[in-house]
Structure formats: C-alpha cells, structure tokens
Amino acid sequence: MTVITTPKAAPRKPVAKDDSMVKQKEMMAAHYDRLTSVPQTGEKVCATFVPGNLNELIKCFDLLNNLPEVNAIQSGLRKQSGAYVLEAEKIGHSEDVCTYVKSDIGMMAKGNIGPNGKRLPDPDVLLLSYTGCFTFMKWFELLREQYKCETIMLHTPYMGDGKITKNMIEYMVKQLKEEVIPTLERISGVKFDIDRLREHLKKSAVAEDDLVAVLQSAKSKPSPIDAYFGGIYYIGPIFGAFRGTDDAIDYYRFLRAEVDERLAAGQGPVTPDGDMGKEKYRLVVEGPPNYTHFRQFWKMFYDEGAVVVASSYTKVGGVYDFGFRHDPDKPLETLAEYCLGVYTNRSLPMRIDMLANYIDEYAADGLLINSIKSCNSFSAGQLLIMREVEKRTGKPAAFIESDLVDPRYFSAANIKNRLESYFQMIEQKRAGARAAA
Amino acid sequence: MATSLNGSKAAGVVARAQALFDDLSFATARAWKAAEPGRKVVGYLPIYVPREIIHAAGMLPLGIVGGGDQLEVIHGDAYYQSYICRIPRSTVELGVSGRLDFVDGMLFPSICDVIRNLSGMWKMMFPNVYVRYFDVPQNYKDDIGGNYYVNELSELTEALGELRGKPISDDELRHSISVFNENRRLVRELYAFRAERPWQMPAAEVYLVLRAGLVLPVEEHSKMIRDYLAAAEQDERPRRDNCRVVLTGVFCEQPPLNLIKSLELSGCYVVDDDLLLVTRWLTADVAIEGSPLQNLALAFLHHSEATAAKYEPNLSEKGQHLVRAVRRTGAEGVIFACPSFCDPALLERPMLQHVLKDAGIPYIAFKYAENSGQMQPIREQAGTFADSIKLWSGA
Numbered sequence: 152m153t154v155i156t157t158p159k160a161a162p163r164k165p166v167a168k169d170d171s172m173v174k175q176k177e178m179m180a181a182h183y184d185r186l187t188s189v190p191q192t193g194e195k196v197c198a199t200f201v202p203g204n205l206n207e208l209i210k211c212f213d214l215l216n217n218l219p220e221v222n223a224i225q226s227g228l229r230k231q232s233g234a235y236v237l238e239a240e241k242i243g244h245s246e247d248v249c250t251y252v253k254s255d256i257g258m259m260a261k262g263n264i265g266p267n268g269k270r271l272p273d274p275d276v277l278l279l280s281y282t283g284c285f286t287f288m289k290w291f292e293l294l295r296e297q298y299k300c301e302t303i304m305l306h307t308p309y310m311g312d313g314k315i316t317k318n319m320i321e322y323m324v325k326q327l328k329e330e331v332i333p334t335l336e337r338i339s340g341v342k343f344d345i346d347r348l349r350e351h352l353k354k355s356a357v358a359e360d361d362l363v364a365v366l367q368s369a370k371s372k373p374s375p376i377d378a379y380f381g382g383i384y385y386i387g388p389i390f391g392a393f394r395g396t397d398d399a400i401d402y403y404r405f406l407r408a409e410v411d412e413r414l415a416a417g418q419g420p421v422t423p424d425g426d427m428g429k430e431k432y433r434l435v436v437e438g439p440p441n442y443t444h445f446r447q448f449w450k451m452f453y454d455e456g457a458v459v460v461a462s463s464y465t466k467v468g469g470v471y472d473f474g475f476r477h478d479p480d481k482p483l484e485t486l487a488e489y490c491l492g493v494y495t496n497r498s499l500p501m502r503i504d505m506l507a508n509y510i511d512e513y514a515a516d517g518l519l520i521n522s523i524k525s526c527n528s529f530s531a532g533q534l535l536i537m538r539e540v541e542k543r544t545g546k547p548a549a550f551i552e553s554d555l556v557d558p559r560y561f562s563a564a565n566i567k568n569r570l571e572s573y574f575q576m577i578e579q580k581r582a583g584a585r586a587a588a
Numbered sequence: 589m590a591t592s593l594n595g596s597k598a599a600g601v602v603a604r605a606q607a608l609f610d611d612l613s614f615a616t617a618r619a620w621k622a623a624e625p626g627r628k629v630v631g632y633l634p635i636y637v638p639r640e641i642i643h644a645a646g647m648l649p650l651g652i653v654g655g656g657d658q659l660e661v662i663h664g665d666a667y668y669q670s671y672i673c674r675i676p677r678s679t680v681e682l683g684v685s686g687r688l689d690f691v692d693g694m695l696f697p698s699i700c701d702v703i704r705n706l707s708g709m710w711k712m713m714f715p716n717v718y719v720r721y722f723d724v725p726q727n728y729k730d731d732i733g734g735n736y737y738v739n740e741l742s743e744l745t746e747a748l749g750e751l752r753g754k755p756i757s758d759d760e761l762r763h764s765i766s767v768f769n770e771n772r773r774l775v776r777e778l779y780a781f782r783a784e785r786p787w788q789m790p791a792a793e794v795y796l797v798l799r800a801g802l803v804l805p806v807e808e809h810s811k812m813i814r815d816y817l818a819a820a821e822q823d824e825r826p827r828r829d830n831c832r833v834v835l836t837g838v839f840c841e842q843p844p845l846n847l848i849k850s851l852e853l854s855g856c857y858v859v860d861d862d863l864l865l866v867t868r869w870l871t872a873d874v875a876i877e878g879s880p881l882q883n884l885a886l887a888f889l890h891h892s893e894a895t896a897a898k899y900e901p902n903l904s905e906k907g908q909h910l911v912r913a914v915r916r917t918g919a920e921g922v923i924f925a926c927p928s929f930c931d932p933a934l935l936e937r938p939m940l941q942h943v944l945k946d947a948g949i950p951y952i953a954f955k956y957a958e959n960s961g962q963m964q965p966i967r968e969q970a971g972t973f974a975d976s977i978k979l980w981s982g983a
Binding site for chain 2: 242243244245247248249252279281284285286288289290292293295296299302304306308309311312316318319321322325326329330498499500501502503522524527528530531532533534535539552
C-alpha cells in the first residue's frame with residue numbers, strides 16, 4: 152500500500168511591522184470600532200471623501216468621519232472587494248466605472264460589514280467635498296439614493312491654470328459659511344464654534360510638520376522609509392479620521408522619532424519581510440497602488456532592492472511639502488486652500504512639475520507610473536506625464552497598469568516582468584553614464 | 589431652396605450639413621478665418637461653454653466633438669490607456685495631425701476628469717494656443733455659485749478680449765446673446781417639430797443639422813435650421829409604425845451616424861435626445877437688459893439642461909428631467925446609449941434607470957464608441973425593444 156503523506160506547510164513567517172505601523176493599525180481599528188458602536192453610543196456619522204476632507208470642521212460638530220474610499224481599501228486588503236464589485240455589476244453598475252464605487256455599493260448590498268466584522272452605520276449626512284474627482288459627485292448621488300440622507304455639496308474648483316484665485320477662495324468660503332456649516336449645525340444639533348475649529352487646525356499643523364519630515368527623510372541615502380507602500384500607512388491617520396486631533400499629533404511624533412532613529416542608524420525601510428536589504432533603486436511613483444495584492448505588489452519592489460522615495464498618491468489627501476499648513480488664523484480660507492491644493496485637483500502641468508522635481512530632490516533613478524483603470528482623475532494624461540518627466544529629467548520612466556480594488560485587473564506576471572525590465576533599464580542607464588564619465 | 593432628385597426639399601440642407609459633418613479638416617471654419625485678417629477661432633469641447641462670449645469677441649466658436657468613425661487614430665492612442673474613452677484620443681489626433689492648427693484658443697468645459705486633464709495636456713502640447721479649463725458652479729444659488737460663475741465669465745471675457753487685442757464690450761455681449769437666443773429658439777422649434785412628427789424629421793437629419801451649428805457661424809446656422817424646418821414642413825414622408833423613444837447618454841462622445849440611423853431603421857423614432865447639448869443648454873432666452881454676464885450666469889443656474897455632469901441638489905428631482913422628456917414628447921421608452929468608459933454617463937445610468945422603473949417607463953441600454961462599426965447587435969436590441977413596446981406596453 153502506498154501511503155501518500157502531505158508535507159506540512161512551513162509555518163507562515165510573521166509579517167514584520169515597525170512600532171508605528173502597529174500603532175497606526177490600532178488607531179484605525181479603534182475608529183472602526185467607534186463607528187460600528189454608533190447604535191449604542193448614539194454618535195452621528197458624516198460620510199465624506201479623503202481628498203478635501205474637512206475633518207477639523209466635522210469634529211466641531213461631534214460627528215464621526217466615515218470614508219467610503221477607505222472602506223473600499225479595507226475591503227481590497229481583505230480580499231473582499233472582488234465579490235463586492237461583482238455584486239454591484241450584478242445590480243446594474245457598468246464594468247467600466249470606478250471600482251471604489253462598486254466595492255462600496257456591493258458592500259452595502261451585502262450588509263455593509265466593516266473590517267471589524269460589524270455593520271457600519273448609515274451616515275446621517277453625506278458631505279461631498281467634491282475635490283479633484285468627478286466620480287465623487289456621482290458616487291455621493293448614488294449613496295444618497297441608498298441612504299436617503301442629507302447631502303451637502305462643497306464644490307472645489309479645479310486649478311486648471313495652476314493657481315488659486317481670489318474667486319475660488321471666496322466661492323468656497325461662501326459655501327462653507329452659508330451651506331456646509333449651517334447644515335452641519337442643523338444635523339448635529341451642535342452650534343458652530345470657530346475657536347474650536349482653530350484648535351483643531353492648530354493640531355493639524357503640528358501633525359503636518361511631522362508628516363512632512365517623515366516623507367522628506369526619503370531624501371537620505373539609503374531612504375529610511377518607503378514613501379509609497381510604507382507611505383500609505385503613514386498617511387492613514389492624517390488623511391482619514393484623525394487630522395486635527397491629539398491622537399494624530401502623538402502618532403506623527405512617534406513615527407518621526409522612529410524614522411529619525413532609522414535614519415541615524417543608516418537603515419532602510421521595514422518591509423513585511425523585515426528590514427529591506429541594500430537599496431539598489433530609488434523610484435518616484437505616480438498613481439495609487441493596487442490593494443487586492445498589496446503585499447505581493449510591494450514585494451516585487453523590495454525583492455529587487457527598489458525603494459520608493461516619493462509618490463504622488465501620498466499627496467492625494469493634502470499636499471504639505473511645499474509649505475501649506477492648516478492655518479488657525481484664517482480658519483475657513485485655510486480649509487478652502489487645503490481642498491484646492493490636493494494632488495488630483497492640480498493641473499497636469501503642475502503634476503508634471505511636482506514629479507520632475509521629486510526626481511531631482513530625492514535623487515531618484517526614475518519615474519514609475521502605476522496606472523489605475525478605475526481612476527481617470529489620476530490616469531487620463533499619464534502617458535504624457537511619463538514622456539514629459541522623462542524628457543525633463545533624463546531619467547527613465549516606466550508604466551504598469553492595475554486597479555485599486557478589482558482583483559481582475561492585477562496581473563502579477565505582467566507587472567513583475569515590466570518591473571524587472573525597468574530595473575534593467577536603470578542599470579543600463581547607469582552603465583552608460585559610468586562609461587561616459 | 590433646392591429640391592433634390594429624390595424629391596425631398598430637406599435633402600439640400602441635409603447634404604450641406606452632411607458635407608460639414610464629413611469634413612475633418614474644418615474647411616468651412618478655415619475659410620471663415622481666412623476671409624478677413626485678424627479673425628480668430630476658439631474651439632470648445634462638450635458639454636457647454638457660453639459661445640456668446642466667443643462670438644462677442646468677433647471669433648468663431650468651433651465645437652470639437654472628437655473624430656467620429658472616419659478618423660484613423662494613429663497618434664492619439666499613444667496618449668491614452670485602453671480603458672479611457674475614445675473622444676480624447678481622437679481629439680488629440682485632430683490636434684497633432686494639424687487639423688486644428690488654425691484654432692487660436694481651446695476651452696475644455698467641466699464635464700469629467702478626462703476632458704479636465706486634457707486641458708492640461710493641451711497646454712503642454714500646444715503652448716501657443718490660448719487654453720482654458722472652463723469651470724462651472726455646482727452650487728446654484730445666485731450669491732454663491734452665481735457670483736463665482738460671473739467672475740469666471742468675466743475672466744474668460746477679459747482673456748478673449750486680450751486675444752483679439754480689444755476688450756469685449758457689454759453691447760457686443762448683448763448682441764451675441766440675442767443672436768444665440770434666436771438660435772436656441774430655432775433648435776427648440778426643431779426638437780418640438782420632430783417630437784410631433786418624427787417621420788418628417790429623421791433623427792440622423794436633425795443631428796446633422798444640429799451638428800452643423802458646431803462649425804458654422806451662428807447666423808448661418810440659424811438660417812440652415814429655418815430652411816430645414818420649412819422643407820420638413822413641405823416634405824411628405826412615409827409614416828412608419830415605429831415606437832417613440834428618448835435617446836440619452838450621448839452628450840459627450842458622439843455615436844456614429846450609423847448608430848442613430850440604425851435606431852430608426854430598427855423601429856424607434858427618436859423624439860428627444862441629449863446630443864450636442866451646447867446647442868440648447870440654456871432652456872430659456874437669456875435676458876438682454878442689464879449685465880450680460882450676470883444674465884448668462886442666471887440662465888446657467890436656473891434655466892439649463894439637467895445632465896450627468898451637473899450635481900442635482902434635490903434627491904426627488906434626480907432623473908425627473910428624463911421622465912418629463914418622455915411625457916412631453918409622448919415617448920414610449922428610453923434608450924441609454926453610453927460611450928464605453930464614460931464615467932458621468934455610466935455612473936448616472938443606474939440612478940436614471942431606477943427613476944424610470946418607478947415611473948413605469950421601459951428602457952434598454954448599450955454602449956458604443958464613436959468608431960463603433962458593427963451595428964447589427966444594436967439593431968437587434970433596439971428592434972426587440974420596439975417590438976416589446978408595441979406588443980406588450982400598457983397601452
């Protein structure tokens with residue numbers, strides 16, 4: 152008799168996390184617990200978007216912030232978004248449109264279960280901070296149709312000419328004063344207190360300073376952080392529910408100290424497989440990541456010694472590295488300025504300038520674009536961005552394609568193949584430069 | 589007015605409109621520009637720009653709605669991923685192939701992220717052309733969105749004044765408003781006629797006549813509509829046993845002409861649509877007296893078409909424009925034809941479908957691209973829809 156024995160699988164290697172990542176995850180989990188406890192606590196919920204989110208203002212009305220994109224990301228990371236997207240398509244949503252939207256709608260259709268396994272609450276108000284993305288507008292109309300709750304539109308004009316005009320600021324401040332604030336007062340039952348807003352804005356600026364220091368630490372060689380894959384953890388609290396809070400100040404202070412230590416020790420980033428080995432390639436990345444295969448995607452980089460030193464995605468919830476800070480001295484104007492300045496609200500020439508400058512400032516080897524099927528706000532024009540940045544910097548650029556939370560659009564072999572070719576291209580470029588020297 | 593060989597008085601007008609449609613070199617607009625030194629042409633994309641301001645500057649507003657199914661896109665595809673709609677790539681093709689080399693300015697209206705980003709691309713690719721992203725308010729209160737919009741209009745007016753080398757006066761604006769008011773009245777008349785007697789005005793003809801307004805000076809276009817209306821009144825055409833439908837979703841990337849023809853051939857009279865909305869975006873006359881920019885702004889805020897690119901602040905009003913269009917025109921169903929990868933149209937579609945379902949209005953949906961060549965599946969779908977309405981509708 153032949154006995155077939157199946158060898159026991161090797162125990163799964165624990166995922167390495169630095170302390171800040173553990174802390175970040177605890178914060179996010181606590182926020183989800185708070186959200187799903189709403190039936191017990193009676194807190195009111197404001198759904199809003201990451202780019203142009205007005206967390207400081209929302210907090211003035213004791214509202215809890217719930218972000219549909221972050222829910223979609225969580226579904227992606229937990230491998231649930233694929234089923235949600237299919238569910239949304241089954242009920243009539245086109246295969247062509249944004250998968251964040253479809254993941255969100257599919258999640259609702261299947262009970263709206265959050266990452267902690269509990270039902271997410273229906274929002275009391277939808278605050279449509281319509282910034283840098285047309286899909287947001289339709290998304291909120293779709294949510295309004297489901298929840299039948301009040302919706303506030305805050306229209307942020309696009310920086311088509313690369314500047315913020317007086318007209319734009321006045322328009323936004325007027326919307327805040329006459330539409331957003333009175334409606335939030337009515338829904339929350341809390342009177343607006345501008346001094347309370349100033350306090351939150353002050354706290355935002357403190358955390359923003361530390362975030363910028365952390366992201367700019369990547370200018371060092373080796374970079375102590377990965378400003379894309381790691382950066383996504385770093386932006387979580389400030390782009391989400393924590394900007395303007397003491398928790399955010401604590402987190403970013405802690406994170407900065409941790410990064411400073413790594414910097415002093417000449418260490419590279421921490422990856423899920425532990426400390427990254429020798430830094431071989433320094434990249435600037437444009438575009439959001441794929442979330443359904445996030446670790447696999449990251450591994451393709453760190454296995455090759457590639458570290459991302461700057462990324463545009465970590466500016467989608469606010470661009471702070473050119474000096475903007477929330478300013479308590481002009482509380483409403485600063486909110487307007489913040490919304491206007493987020494990355495996807497910047498014109499294409501502005502984005503090109505940013506990316507080309509990052510390549511120089513961060514001494515990167517080149518630009519990699521991860522073009523996302525779902526996101527026309529990012530993706531439309533990226534091929535021109537690639538050529539222009541390449542032309543200006545003389546550094547090679549590469550283009551890969553995937554999707555945010557639709558697993559059908561992540562082709563690992565294809566992406567790996569392109570990345571390997573890209574790293575070879577960088578090597579050749581270096582060899583050419585050495586030969587010419 | 590000429591009568592064609594087939595006896596149709598409208599045929600002459602339609603032939604002229606067809607020639608304008610077919611001409612991808614924009615010869616008429618080029619000839620207009622060449623006719624007098626100093627003339628300028630300002631292009632615009634869907635969905636709406638205040639053409640009155642361009643006209644008031646003595647310039648020709650030129651509607652650019654992609655390259656259609658006759659333009660071979662060679663360079664344009666190098667600028668876009670496969671999952672982006674076709675209109676920006678064929679528009680880029682028109683640009684890089686030199687077909688728009690006579691255009692002095694380009695306006696990219698606020699319609700979607702793709703057209704928005706194309707404004708920045710155009711700035712990079714054609715640095716000598718005046719390029720503006722034309723933002724419109726999503727807030728419809730006079731003192732909020734209205735004030736913002738008046739200032740935007742004022743910036744545009746100033747910029748076009750600089751482009752021609754002389755500021756645009758209020759009187760020039762008033763004159764242009766009145767010329768466009770007349771044009772819009774004629775377009776409304778055209779649509780009302782077709783809704784009443786669609787067999788007398790095939791959808792493809794109405795489309796061609798409307799489309800001519802994108803390349804002709806407005807005065808000439810108004811004459812063309814008048815001629816067509818008069819001819820359509822005189823022509824006797826056979827009335828088919830078609831059902832009546834509203835066509836929606838076609839407000840940006842244009843369907844191939846054959847698609848429009850196919851719908852009627854398969855048994856659907858198109859009695860209303862959202863094609864080329866710029867020609868009737870403002871649904872009532874713009875006031876002439878007072879501040880012209882203020883008047884244009886008020887018309888935009890309170891008398892403009894509902895479409896996917898606009899935020900609808902009132903949930904109960906969402907999609908009602910479509911129900912009203914069905915009731916007004918006596919339509920029996922709605923056809924959703926959306927360009928592939930069109931975010932506004934496709935995201936809007938489920939909401940509109942829910943509204944129609946609640947109102948008991950039947951609908952079908954399909955996608956197209958401006959260069960779709962195979963019409964058989966669309967004919968079959970539309971034909972089945974027409975049959976189902978005829979056989980099983982509540983009437």
